Amino acid sequence: MKATGKPTINDVARAAGVSKKTVSRVINKSPQLSEKTRKQVEKTIADLGFVPNLQARAFALRRNFIIAVIHDNPNAQLLVNVQQGVLEGIADTEFGLMVQPVDRTSPTIAEDIREFLERQRPFGVVLLPPISERDDLAELCREAGCRFVRMGSVKLDEAEHTVTSNDREAVREAVTYLIDKGHSRIALIEGPPGFTSPRERRGGFEEAMAQAGIAVDDELVKPGTYTFESGVNAGEELVRMTKPPTAIFACNDEMAIGAMIAARRNGLLIPEDISIVGFDDTPLSSHVWPNLTTVHWPIVDMARAAAKKIIGPPEQAASAEWLLPSTLMERGSVVPPKAK
Amino acid sequence: MKATGKPTINDVARAAGVSKKTVSRVINKSPQLSEKTRKQVEKTIADLGFVPNLQARAFALRRNFIIAVIHDNPNAQLLVNVQQGVLEGIADTEFGLMVQPVDRTSPTIAEDIREFLERQRPFGVVLLPPISERDDLAELCREAGCRFVRMGSVKLDEAEHTVTSNDREAVREAVTYLIDKGHSRIALIEGPPGFTSPRERRGGFEEAMAQAGIAVDDELVKPGTYTFESGVNAGEELVRMTKPPTAIFACNDEMAIGAMIAARRNGLLIPEDISIVGFDDTPLSSHVWPNLTTVHWPIVDMARAAAKKIIGPPEQAASAEWLLPSTLMERGSVVPPKAK
DNA sequence: GTGATAATTGACACCGGTGGCACATGCCGT
């Protein structure tokens, strides 16, 4: 143990009277070790207060003890929830969390990610939607010898690399709930086209309507981009119709709240004049009045599961939980429609 | 160059006909190098596409190329903004960003941080408020041989380790703005006691009132905790007074919006019946109706500056920018008070 | 008891950089 401080694997080896390789085996819980040796070395480790140097391990293994979250500027709450989930998943381990944003619209995105992976060599990465849907980026991770989990994508055949939620079913449930309350002129504010999650959510909407035998009125389906502003715009269009809908299902909370604002701005009362349901269950949904009825998206759980898949034994990853339930949170923004 | 792929410093040295130490010097821009050698080695590096291995460097230097943001669960938007700022600050460098939350109320917080610093050995850390105010935690970083910047604290004597904003002045300006509009019964919703930022903000409030010769009415000063709920509670109390205030200054946007909700719930119109001003300028403030007039807190700029201080040359850190301006954003939640 | 086989353990090179110090070289005054 040099003057510098911390004991090293050499100090432990010397003190325990074994080779450093044996100490290394103890640290790594190698199975081929006699119980006696293990106990003895473990005691020495405890006595000396030895903690393996992560940098040295990372260097030798060519792999940092880090999980990286790679994302394309999702909203703040989503990102923070994912971080929280990953941190829960790696709690009490030696892993740390890195965050790396990328620009989905940049032509060099693949090169940027490759460079990041080669530079920092994270042990594993969590790909957030929507970039989690790009197969080429996932392939990049595989090539870099890096474990990865794609969140919210629907590659059902690759449970090892997937953690997602049953949005379709949850939306079906939510819309059916509206129908059960007596609504039939139900509007939909969609998410950005071309991605899985909006498609699934729309799918759930259509299934619920079909199930109830209600034709979807194209007039009542408005495009959106998951932003507050797009919710306001869609909401404005809807409430100004000659025969406005009695309920709106928005594909996320931000748009739902945008629609609320738009409705109110046009003199409508919520929920008396129009019921609104969102999706995500962000804190926002409890910060508006009335509290927004919404579908809880288990993002923290998904992130936790993703982290555990990555740091757990590879053979477990495939079998580990990868489909988490989204559930309806009934709050104050839905009531039966007014009798005409 | 082994079968494994990437060229190493040895490959470069061999190809350039110099020692690896010389290549190392080129990488590190050591000044004591002949122009000729540098050019030659740089050419070889470019030809081979050599990229220094960060893990090896980290190992040799006992320092990872990582900036860590250490925080105690601030709100999501703040955290994301800080991350964005730091990332801007380290753009085009080899540095990466880690995030490490800690629990302010845990008795082991110091131990937790020490363990984190020893494990991951980040190059530098950014301490977010409110834990940035704890001198013992800053001391910990210093001991760990780790650069650090404390955000939002007011150790004016340590510019090297500080990045903050002139909240006091900005609040004074904002409240003066209210006064100029004709308000005199102005309420204050405070932040959590015991921290710098709420204290500064309150200080600005008092200075503005004193400057205008208006006595601060204790009845109109309500405690808050920076949460939405505390804003609602404070707002409720204020608007239900026999003689309610005509304007409210809340120490952050969340509370301001809570107060808006409370006012509206009690039948008041905003801004006609009561004006409201917040602080932070979160996206939220543009997502409510009317848009919230608020003080823009330059958190992204602060984080960028912090990162640059950390990765820049030490002698620059002290002189680098560390006090950034907070500025009033006039939006729709303030009008002159109704004539009685 | 003995050889065969399996289970443990150790020796040593290696990962890819950096630090310290000796050595080589160039420039200068004398």
Next chain:
DNA sequence: ACGGCATGTGCCACCGGTGTCAATTATCAC
């Protein structure tokens, strides 16, 4: 031509682990 000094460069140990493979020891069937 020569010593003195500043500058530029190379040698080799070292950071603290892991992988490989050989050596040692334990276990077992006969």
